[in-house]
Amino acid sequence: MLLPIEPEQIIDLPFVESLCWEMLVEGATNRKSAMHQAVISTAKDNRAFMRTVVLRRVDAGSKKIYLHTDNRSKKMEDINRNEHLSWLVYDQTLRAQIRLSGHAIVHHLDALCNEQWAKTGHHSRRYYMTDQPPSTELDQPSTGLNEALTAFDYSIEESESGFQHFVVVETCIDWMEWYYTHSKGNQRAGFTYSDGSLSSATWLMP
Numbered sequence: 001m002l003l004p005i006e007p008e009q010i011i012d013l014p015f016v017e018s019l020c021w022e023m024l025v026e027g028a029t030n031r032k033s034a035m036h037q038a039v040i041s042t043a044k045d046n047r048a049f050m051r052t053v054v055l056r057r058v059d060a061g062s063k064k065i066y067l068h069t070d071n072r073s074k075k076m077e078d079i080n081r082n083e084h085l086s087w088l089v090y091d092q093t094l095r096a097q098i099r100l101s102g103h104a105i106v107h108h109l110d111a112l113c114n115e116q117w118a119k120t121g122h123h124s125r126r127y128y129m130t131d132q133p134p135s136t137e138l139d140q141p142s143t144g145l146n147e148a149l150t151a152f153d154y155s156i157e158e159s160e161s162g163f164q165h166f167v168v169v170e171t172c173i174d175w176m177e178w179y180y181t182h183s184k185g186n187q188r189a190g191f192t193y194s195d196g197s198l199s200s201a202t203w204l205m206p
């Protein structure tokens with residue numbers, strides 16, 4: 001578990017940059033981390049649309065972060081059109097907000113999809129097994145799950161039918177901003193990346 005840092009520890013930009021990626025890795029690997037949930041934003045017709053997703057994977061070396069979603073969902077229309085995603089994570093206990101943005105690559109029915117699908121649990125696969133796509137209008141309150149899905153009455157083999165709807169979205173980060181809150185004063189830093197390598201780093205006026 002990561003501990004919050006004190007202002008005295010904030011010496012240089014490389015420290016802050018590696019701390020951000022450490023927090024993101026912790027977010028992806030520790031379900032109890034506040035950064036396990038992220039808000040992603042897409043753009044459509046000059047309007048931003050946000051929603052919560054689970055931060056599924058972080059490759060700190062190549063500066064890539066990943067989510068899982070249903071290929072039939074509305075967000076995929078935006079991602080396929082713009083090929084861009086913005087992310088927001090915030091952990092009050094770590095006093096840190098991280099904003100990120102970058103080019104989005106959609107993985108469907110490929111090797112990465114297979115790898116991530118293999119990590120999904122039996123019970124979470126049911127959301128990819130529904131006949132009706134996400135955002136279908138319903139005439140009554142409903143989970144959208146049929147009786148068998150509700151009762152987890154399906155085998156792991158049967159759950160493979162959900163794979164056709166499962167996508168992994170990779171974001172190749174080219175921009176990251178850190179915002180640190182403290183009673184002694186807030187601090188802020190910005191980083192840019194090109195092809196997975198750091199290209200600029202600067203302190204920013206909070």
Ligand SMILES: Cc1cc2nc3c(=O)[nH]c(=O)nc-3n(C[C@H](O)[C@H](O)[C@H](O)COP(=O)(O)O)c2cc1C
Pocket residue numbers: 037049051052053054055067068069070073074075076134135
């Ligand atoms: C805690 C939480 C975690 C969520 N995780 C995901 C996720 O990992 N992937 C996903 O597609 N939707 C996830 N959702 C649902 C989305 O926030 C969103 O409502 C849904 O994907 C439909 O979005 P869209 O219509 O913009 O595609 C999550 C919602 C909550 C509240």
